Amino acid sequence: MATPNYGYEKRQKELAKKKKKEEKAREKAARKLSPSSEGLAPGDPETDVTSLERDPPTVPELPTKDG
Structure with missing residues (x-):
């Protein structure tokens, strides 16, 4: 009997894992390039990267001991 x-x-498992990872990366890149109609609109400040570059998010001030 053959061993x-x-x-x-x-090696076959590694190749399958690598192929799956590459496919996932391709799908992610495609999603990044073409905005989807799901969720928030592309011009929405929460999702629009260019608006974040112009207006960085504000960080609330931490309360001090003085009040």
């Missing part, structure tokens, strides 16, 4: 080739099996 299992564990090295081959491991």
Whole structure:
């Protein structure tokens, strides 16, 4: 009886994992390039990167001991 080739099996798993990771990265890049109709509008300040560059988010002041 032939012995299992564990090295081959491991390599196939690694290739499948790499392929899945690359596909996920491609899908993420495609989503980033084309704004979706779901959720907030592209011009919305919460999602618009250019508006964040012009108007950085304000950080509330922390209360001091004096009040």
